[in-house]
Amino acid sequence: MVSTEQLGKPKETSDILQSLFDRAFQPSGSGKRVAVGSPYRSTAIFGPQGQRLIPTITQEMCGCTGLSACLVFMPPGRIARPHFHARSDIIVMVLEGFAASLIGPDLEPVFHGPGEFIYIPEGVVHVAVNLSTQSRLIAVEARTDPKFNEDVVLSSEYDERASEIVADLHRMFASGELEIPVHWNVGEMGPFRFADVEEADLLPQ
Known part of the structure:
Protein backbone atom coordinates (compact mmCIF):
# COMPACT_ATOMS: atom_id res chain seq x y z
CA MET A 1 0.00 0.00 0.00
CA VAL A 2 1.28 3.49 -0.81
CA SER A 3 2.07 5.47 2.32
CA THR A 4 0.73 8.98 2.89
CA GLU A 5 4.27 10.32 2.85
CA GLN A 6 4.82 9.04 -0.70
CA LEU A 7 1.89 10.98 -2.17
CA GLY A 8 2.58 14.37 -3.67
CA LYS A 9 6.39 14.08 -3.73
CA PRO A 10 8.58 14.48 -6.86
CA LYS A 11 10.40 11.59 -8.45
CA GLU A 12 13.36 12.55 -10.63
CA THR A 13 13.29 9.44 -12.84
CA SER A 14 9.57 9.85 -13.53
CA ASP A 15 10.12 13.51 -14.46
CA ILE A 16 12.71 12.50 -17.06
CA LEU A 17 10.42 9.86 -18.55
CA GLN A 18 7.48 12.27 -18.55
CA SER A 19 9.52 14.90 -20.38
CA LEU A 20 10.36 12.40 -23.12
CA PHE A 21 6.74 11.23 -23.30
CA ASP A 22 5.39 14.78 -23.64
CA ARG A 23 7.78 15.69 -26.43
CA ALA A 24 6.96 12.52 -28.33
CA PHE A 25 3.16 12.95 -28.21
CA GLN A 26 2.48 16.67 -28.53
CA PRO A 27 0.28 17.46 -31.57
CA SER A 28 1.67 20.48 -33.39
CA GLY A 29 -0.29 23.69 -33.01
CA SER A 30 -3.00 22.33 -30.73
CA GLY A 31 -1.55 23.48 -27.43
CA LYS A 32 -2.57 20.09 -26.03
CA ARG A 33 -0.35 17.13 -25.38
CA VAL A 34 -0.68 13.59 -24.11
CA ALA A 35 0.41 13.59 -20.49
CA VAL A 36 0.76 11.11 -17.65
CA GLY A 37 -0.25 12.73 -14.38
CA SER A 38 1.17 11.15 -11.26
CA PRO A 39 0.52 11.82 -7.56
CA TYR A 40 4.15 10.82 -6.99
CA ARG A 41 5.37 13.86 -8.95
CA HIS A 183 -22.27 -5.00 -0.54
CA TRP A 184 -19.81 -2.96 1.54
CA ASN A 185 -17.23 -4.96 3.46
CA VAL A 186 -16.18 -2.47 6.12
CA GLY A 187 -13.71 -5.00 7.49
CA GLU A 188 -11.66 -4.56 4.31
CA MET A 189 -10.33 -1.01 4.23
CA GLY A 190 -7.78 -1.62 1.46
CA PRO A 191 -8.14 -0.96 -2.27
CA PHE A 192 -11.30 -2.36 -3.86
CA ARG A 193 -11.30 -5.72 -5.61
CA PHE A 194 -13.38 -6.65 -8.60
CA ALA A 195 -15.00 -10.06 -8.62
CA ASP A 196 -13.48 -12.35 -11.24
CA VAL A 197 -15.81 -12.68 -14.23
CA GLU A 198 -15.33 -15.12 -17.06
CA GLU A 199 -15.05 -13.41 -20.44
CA ALA A 200 -17.95 -15.50 -21.78
CA ASP A 201 -20.18 -14.03 -19.06
CA LEU A 202 -19.56 -10.41 -20.00
CA LEU A 203 -22.40 -8.53 -21.66
CA PRO A 204 -21.84 -7.68 -25.36
CA GLN A 205 -21.48 -3.98 -26.17
Missing part, protein backbone atom coordinates in the same frame (compact mmCIF):
# COMPACT_ATOMS: atom_id res chain seq x y z
CA SER A 42 2.66 16.43 -8.28
CA THR A 43 2.57 18.81 -5.34
CA ALA A 44 -0.36 18.42 -2.96
CA ILE A 45 -2.50 21.49 -2.28
CA PHE A 46 -5.04 22.32 0.41
CA GLY A 47 -8.14 23.47 -1.42
CA PRO A 48 -10.53 26.18 -0.21
CA GLN A 49 -13.04 23.43 0.59
CA GLY A 50 -10.64 21.99 3.18
CA GLN A 51 -9.49 19.03 1.08
CA ARG A 52 -5.99 17.74 0.51
CA LEU A 53 -5.85 17.42 -3.27
CA ILE A 54 -3.08 16.29 -5.59
CA PRO A 55 -3.74 17.71 -9.09
CA THR A 56 -2.77 15.16 -11.73
CA ILE A 57 -4.29 16.58 -14.93
CA THR A 58 -4.83 20.33 -15.42
CA GLN A 59 -4.77 22.84 -18.26
CA GLU A 60 -1.43 24.12 -17.04
CA MET A 61 0.07 20.63 -17.23
CA CYS A 62 -1.14 19.49 -20.64
CA GLY A 63 -3.33 22.16 -22.27
CA CYS A 64 -6.64 20.35 -21.67
CA THR A 65 -9.70 22.55 -22.20
CA GLY A 66 -12.61 20.46 -20.95
CA LEU A 67 -11.61 18.67 -17.78
CA SER A 68 -9.12 18.18 -14.96
CA ALA A 69 -8.43 15.43 -12.45
CA CYS A 70 -6.86 14.94 -9.05
CA LEU A 71 -6.24 12.44 -6.28
CA VAL A 72 -8.13 13.17 -3.07
CA PHE A 73 -6.63 12.23 0.30
CA MET A 74 -8.85 12.37 3.40
CA PRO A 75 -7.32 11.50 6.79
CA PRO A 76 -9.47 9.57 9.28
CA GLY A 77 -12.59 11.51 10.24
CA ARG A 78 -11.99 14.33 7.75
CA ILE A 79 -14.89 16.42 6.49
CA ALA A 80 -14.76 18.97 3.67
CA ARG A 81 -16.32 22.40 4.01
CA PRO A 82 -19.75 22.78 2.36
CA HIS A 83 -19.24 24.11 -1.15
CA PHE A 84 -20.32 23.89 -4.76
CA HIS A 85 -18.69 24.24 -8.16
CA ALA A 86 -20.25 27.18 -9.98
CA ARG A 87 -19.59 25.99 -13.54
CA SER A 88 -18.25 22.44 -13.24
CA ASP A 89 -19.65 18.95 -12.99
CA ILE A 90 -17.58 16.49 -10.96
CA ILE A 91 -17.21 12.71 -10.77
CA VAL A 92 -15.55 11.06 -7.77
CA MET A 93 -14.50 7.41 -7.58
CA VAL A 94 -13.38 5.97 -4.25
CA LEU A 95 -10.26 3.81 -4.39
CA GLU A 96 -9.87 3.10 -0.70
CA GLY A 97 -12.12 3.72 2.29
CA PHE A 98 -15.79 4.59 2.68
CA ALA A 99 -17.35 7.97 1.94
CA ALA A 100 -20.54 9.91 2.34
CA SER A 101 -21.38 13.05 0.40
CA LEU A 102 -23.94 15.37 1.98
CA ILE A 103 -25.96 16.64 -0.97
CA GLY A 104 -28.14 19.70 -1.50
CA PRO A 105 -29.65 22.19 0.97
CA ASP A 106 -30.93 19.32 3.15
CA LEU A 107 -27.41 17.80 3.26
CA GLU A 108 -28.79 14.36 2.42
CA PRO A 109 -26.11 11.65 2.92
CA VAL A 110 -25.24 9.65 -0.20
CA PHE A 111 -22.88 6.73 0.39
CA HIS A 112 -20.16 5.64 -2.03
CA GLY A 113 -17.42 3.13 -1.35
CA PRO A 114 -14.51 1.37 -3.07
CA GLY A 115 -14.94 1.19 -6.85
CA GLU A 116 -18.11 3.32 -6.82
CA PHE A 117 -18.66 6.58 -8.68
CA ILE A 118 -20.69 9.61 -7.67
CA TYR A 119 -21.67 12.38 -10.11
CA ILE A 120 -22.44 15.87 -8.76
CA PRO A 121 -23.74 18.53 -11.18
CA GLU A 122 -22.57 22.12 -11.16
CA GLY A 123 -24.20 24.36 -8.56
CA VAL A 124 -25.10 21.52 -6.15
CA VAL A 125 -23.92 22.04 -2.58
CA HIS A 126 -22.01 19.05 -1.24
CA VAL A 127 -19.82 17.99 1.66
CA ALA A 128 -17.32 15.14 1.36
CA VAL A 129 -16.99 12.94 4.45
CA ASN A 130 -14.60 10.15 5.38
CA LEU A 131 -16.95 7.93 7.37
CA SER A 132 -14.11 6.22 9.23
CA THR A 133 -12.38 7.88 12.17
CA GLN A 134 -9.70 5.17 12.03
CA SER A 135 -8.73 4.81 8.36
CA ARG A 136 -7.88 7.16 5.50
CA LEU A 137 -9.86 7.61 2.29
CA ILE A 138 -8.34 7.86 -1.19
CA ALA A 139 -10.40 8.88 -4.22
CA VAL A 140 -9.98 10.03 -7.82
CA GLU A 141 -11.90 13.14 -8.87
CA ALA A 142 -12.53 14.46 -12.39
CA ARG A 143 -14.01 17.90 -13.09
CA THR A 144 -15.12 19.87 -16.12
CA ASP A 145 -12.96 22.73 -14.83
CA PRO A 146 -9.70 22.51 -16.80
CA LYS A 147 -7.96 25.01 -14.51
CA PHE A 148 -8.88 23.00 -11.40
CA ASN A 149 -10.44 24.61 -8.31
CA GLU A 150 -11.20 27.83 -10.22
CA ASP A 151 -14.95 27.86 -9.52
CA VAL A 152 -15.19 26.51 -5.95
CA VAL A 153 -17.72 28.52 -3.91
CA LEU A 154 -17.91 27.98 -0.14
CA SER A 155 -21.36 27.70 1.48
CA SER A 156 -20.61 28.57 5.08
CA GLU A 157 -24.30 28.78 5.98
CA TYR A 158 -24.28 24.97 6.06
CA ASP A 159 -21.18 24.59 8.28
CA GLU A 160 -22.96 24.05 11.61
CA ARG A 161 -25.59 21.65 10.31
CA ALA A 162 -22.99 19.66 8.36
CA SER A 163 -20.88 19.23 11.50
CA GLU A 164 -23.89 17.90 13.40
CA ILE A 165 -24.77 15.40 10.67
CA VAL A 166 -21.18 14.22 10.32
CA ALA A 167 -20.82 13.70 14.07
CA ASP A 168 -23.80 11.34 13.93
CA LEU A 169 -22.46 9.56 10.83
CA HIS A 170 -19.06 8.99 12.46
CA ARG A 171 -20.61 7.67 15.64
CA MET A 172 -23.02 5.34 13.85
CA PHE A 173 -20.40 4.07 11.37
CA ALA A 174 -18.00 3.26 14.22
CA SER A 175 -20.68 1.45 16.20
CA GLY A 176 -22.10 -0.47 13.23
CA GLU A 177 -25.50 1.25 13.51
CA LEU A 178 -25.26 3.09 10.20
CA GLU A 179 -27.35 1.62 7.37
CA ILE A 180 -24.73 1.27 4.68
CA PRO A 181 -24.92 -0.48 1.27
CA VAL A 182 -25.21 -4.24 1.77
Whole structure:
Protein backbone atom coordinates (compact mmCIF):
# COMPACT_ATOMS: atom_id res chain seq x y z
CA MET A 1 0.00 0.00 0.00
CA VAL A 2 1.28 3.49 -0.81
CA SER A 3 2.07 5.47 2.32
CA THR A 4 0.73 8.98 2.89
CA GLU A 5 4.27 10.32 2.85
CA GLN A 6 4.82 9.04 -0.70
CA LEU A 7 1.89 10.98 -2.17
CA GLY A 8 2.58 14.37 -3.67
CA LYS A 9 6.39 14.08 -3.73
CA PRO A 10 8.58 14.48 -6.86
CA LYS A 11 10.40 11.59 -8.45
CA GLU A 12 13.36 12.55 -10.63
CA THR A 13 13.29 9.44 -12.84
CA SER A 14 9.57 9.85 -13.53
CA ASP A 15 10.12 13.51 -14.46
CA ILE A 16 12.71 12.50 -17.06
CA LEU A 17 10.42 9.86 -18.55
CA GLN A 18 7.48 12.27 -18.55
CA SER A 19 9.52 14.90 -20.38
CA LEU A 20 10.36 12.40 -23.12
CA PHE A 21 6.74 11.23 -23.30
CA ASP A 22 5.39 14.78 -23.64
CA ARG A 23 7.78 15.69 -26.43
CA ALA A 24 6.96 12.52 -28.33
CA PHE A 25 3.16 12.95 -28.21
CA GLN A 26 2.48 16.67 -28.53
CA PRO A 27 0.28 17.46 -31.57
CA SER A 28 1.67 20.48 -33.39
CA GLY A 29 -0.29 23.69 -33.01
CA SER A 30 -3.00 22.33 -30.73
CA GLY A 31 -1.55 23.48 -27.43
CA LYS A 32 -2.57 20.09 -26.03
CA ARG A 33 -0.35 17.13 -25.38
CA VAL A 34 -0.68 13.59 -24.11
CA ALA A 35 0.41 13.59 -20.49
CA VAL A 36 0.76 11.11 -17.65
CA GLY A 37 -0.25 12.73 -14.38
CA SER A 38 1.17 11.15 -11.26
CA PRO A 39 0.52 11.82 -7.56
CA TYR A 40 4.15 10.82 -6.99
CA ARG A 41 5.37 13.86 -8.95
CA SER A 42 2.66 16.43 -8.28
CA THR A 43 2.57 18.81 -5.34
CA ALA A 44 -0.36 18.42 -2.96
CA ILE A 45 -2.50 21.49 -2.28
CA PHE A 46 -5.04 22.32 0.41
CA GLY A 47 -8.14 23.47 -1.42
CA PRO A 48 -10.53 26.18 -0.21
CA GLN A 49 -13.04 23.43 0.59
CA GLY A 50 -10.64 21.99 3.18
CA GLN A 51 -9.49 19.03 1.08
CA ARG A 52 -5.99 17.74 0.51
CA LEU A 53 -5.85 17.42 -3.27
CA ILE A 54 -3.08 16.29 -5.59
CA PRO A 55 -3.74 17.71 -9.09
CA THR A 56 -2.77 15.16 -11.73
CA ILE A 57 -4.29 16.58 -14.93
CA THR A 58 -4.83 20.33 -15.42
CA GLN A 59 -4.77 22.84 -18.26
CA GLU A 60 -1.43 24.12 -17.04
CA MET A 61 0.07 20.63 -17.23
CA CYS A 62 -1.14 19.49 -20.64
CA GLY A 63 -3.33 22.16 -22.27
CA CYS A 64 -6.64 20.35 -21.67
CA THR A 65 -9.70 22.55 -22.20
CA GLY A 66 -12.61 20.46 -20.95
CA LEU A 67 -11.61 18.67 -17.78
CA SER A 68 -9.12 18.18 -14.96
CA ALA A 69 -8.43 15.43 -12.45
CA CYS A 70 -6.86 14.94 -9.05
CA LEU A 71 -6.24 12.44 -6.28
CA VAL A 72 -8.13 13.17 -3.07
CA PHE A 73 -6.63 12.23 0.30
CA MET A 74 -8.85 12.37 3.40
CA PRO A 75 -7.32 11.50 6.79
CA PRO A 76 -9.47 9.57 9.28
CA GLY A 77 -12.59 11.51 10.24
CA ARG A 78 -11.99 14.33 7.75
CA ILE A 79 -14.89 16.42 6.49
CA ALA A 80 -14.76 18.97 3.67
CA ARG A 81 -16.32 22.40 4.01
CA PRO A 82 -19.75 22.78 2.36
CA HIS A 83 -19.24 24.11 -1.15
CA PHE A 84 -20.32 23.89 -4.76
CA HIS A 85 -18.69 24.24 -8.16
CA ALA A 86 -20.25 27.18 -9.98
CA ARG A 87 -19.59 25.99 -13.54
CA SER A 88 -18.25 22.44 -13.24
CA ASP A 89 -19.65 18.95 -12.99
CA ILE A 90 -17.58 16.49 -10.96
CA ILE A 91 -17.21 12.71 -10.77
CA VAL A 92 -15.55 11.06 -7.77
CA MET A 93 -14.50 7.41 -7.58
CA VAL A 94 -13.38 5.97 -4.25
CA LEU A 95 -10.26 3.81 -4.39
CA GLU A 96 -9.87 3.10 -0.70
CA GLY A 97 -12.12 3.72 2.29
CA PHE A 98 -15.79 4.59 2.68
CA ALA A 99 -17.35 7.97 1.94
CA ALA A 100 -20.54 9.91 2.34
CA SER A 101 -21.38 13.05 0.40
CA LEU A 102 -23.94 15.37 1.98
CA ILE A 103 -25.96 16.64 -0.97
CA GLY A 104 -28.14 19.70 -1.50
CA PRO A 105 -29.65 22.19 0.97
CA ASP A 106 -30.93 19.32 3.15
CA LEU A 107 -27.41 17.80 3.26
CA GLU A 108 -28.79 14.36 2.42
CA PRO A 109 -26.11 11.65 2.92
CA VAL A 110 -25.24 9.65 -0.20
CA PHE A 111 -22.88 6.73 0.39
CA HIS A 112 -20.16 5.64 -2.03
CA GLY A 113 -17.42 3.13 -1.35
CA PRO A 114 -14.51 1.37 -3.07
CA GLY A 115 -14.94 1.19 -6.85
CA GLU A 116 -18.11 3.32 -6.82
CA PHE A 117 -18.66 6.58 -8.68
CA ILE A 118 -20.69 9.61 -7.67
CA TYR A 119 -21.67 12.38 -10.11
CA ILE A 120 -22.44 15.87 -8.76
CA PRO A 121 -23.74 18.53 -11.18
CA GLU A 122 -22.57 22.12 -11.16
CA GLY A 123 -24.20 24.36 -8.56
CA VAL A 124 -25.10 21.52 -6.15
CA VAL A 125 -23.92 22.04 -2.58
CA HIS A 126 -22.01 19.05 -1.24
CA VAL A 127 -19.82 17.99 1.66
CA ALA A 128 -17.32 15.14 1.36
CA VAL A 129 -16.99 12.94 4.45
CA ASN A 130 -14.60 10.15 5.38
CA LEU A 131 -16.95 7.93 7.37
CA SER A 132 -14.11 6.22 9.23
CA THR A 133 -12.38 7.88 12.17
CA GLN A 134 -9.70 5.17 12.03
CA SER A 135 -8.73 4.81 8.36
CA ARG A 136 -7.88 7.16 5.50
CA LEU A 137 -9.86 7.61 2.29
CA ILE A 138 -8.34 7.86 -1.19
CA ALA A 139 -10.40 8.88 -4.22
CA VAL A 140 -9.98 10.03 -7.82
CA GLU A 141 -11.90 13.14 -8.87
CA ALA A 142 -12.53 14.46 -12.39
CA ARG A 143 -14.01 17.90 -13.09
CA THR A 144 -15.12 19.87 -16.12
CA ASP A 145 -12.96 22.73 -14.83
CA PRO A 146 -9.70 22.51 -16.80
CA LYS A 147 -7.96 25.01 -14.51
CA PHE A 148 -8.88 23.00 -11.40
CA ASN A 149 -10.44 24.61 -8.31
CA GLU A 150 -11.20 27.83 -10.22
CA ASP A 151 -14.95 27.86 -9.52
CA VAL A 152 -15.19 26.51 -5.95
CA VAL A 153 -17.72 28.52 -3.91
CA LEU A 154 -17.91 27.98 -0.14
CA SER A 155 -21.36 27.70 1.48
CA SER A 156 -20.61 28.57 5.08
CA GLU A 157 -24.30 28.78 5.98
CA TYR A 158 -24.28 24.97 6.06
CA ASP A 159 -21.18 24.59 8.28
CA GLU A 160 -22.96 24.05 11.61
CA ARG A 161 -25.59 21.65 10.31
CA ALA A 162 -22.99 19.66 8.36
CA SER A 163 -20.88 19.23 11.50
CA GLU A 164 -23.89 17.90 13.40
CA ILE A 165 -24.77 15.40 10.67
CA VAL A 166 -21.18 14.22 10.32
CA ALA A 167 -20.82 13.70 14.07
CA ASP A 168 -23.80 11.34 13.93
CA LEU A 169 -22.46 9.56 10.83
CA HIS A 170 -19.06 8.99 12.46
CA ARG A 171 -20.61 7.67 15.64
CA MET A 172 -23.02 5.34 13.85
CA PHE A 173 -20.40 4.07 11.37
CA ALA A 174 -18.00 3.26 14.22
CA SER A 175 -20.68 1.45 16.20
CA GLY A 176 -22.10 -0.47 13.23
CA GLU A 177 -25.50 1.25 13.51
CA LEU A 178 -25.26 3.09 10.20
CA GLU A 179 -27.35 1.62 7.37
CA ILE A 180 -24.73 1.27 4.68
CA PRO A 181 -24.92 -0.48 1.27
CA VAL A 182 -25.21 -4.24 1.77
CA HIS A 183 -22.27 -5.00 -0.54
CA TRP A 184 -19.81 -2.96 1.54
CA ASN A 185 -17.23 -4.96 3.46
CA VAL A 186 -16.18 -2.47 6.12
CA GLY A 187 -13.71 -5.00 7.49
CA GLU A 188 -11.66 -4.56 4.31
CA MET A 189 -10.33 -1.01 4.23
CA GLY A 190 -7.78 -1.62 1.46
CA PRO A 191 -8.14 -0.96 -2.27
CA PHE A 192 -11.30 -2.36 -3.86
CA ARG A 193 -11.30 -5.72 -5.61
CA PHE A 194 -13.38 -6.65 -8.60
CA ALA A 195 -15.00 -10.06 -8.62
CA ASP A 196 -13.48 -12.35 -11.24
CA VAL A 197 -15.81 -12.68 -14.23
CA GLU A 198 -15.33 -15.12 -17.06
CA GLU A 199 -15.05 -13.41 -20.44
CA ALA A 200 -17.95 -15.50 -21.78
CA ASP A 201 -20.18 -14.03 -19.06
CA LEU A 202 -19.56 -10.41 -20.00
CA LEU A 203 -22.40 -8.53 -21.66
CA PRO A 204 -21.84 -7.68 -25.36
CA GLN A 205 -21.48 -3.98 -26.17
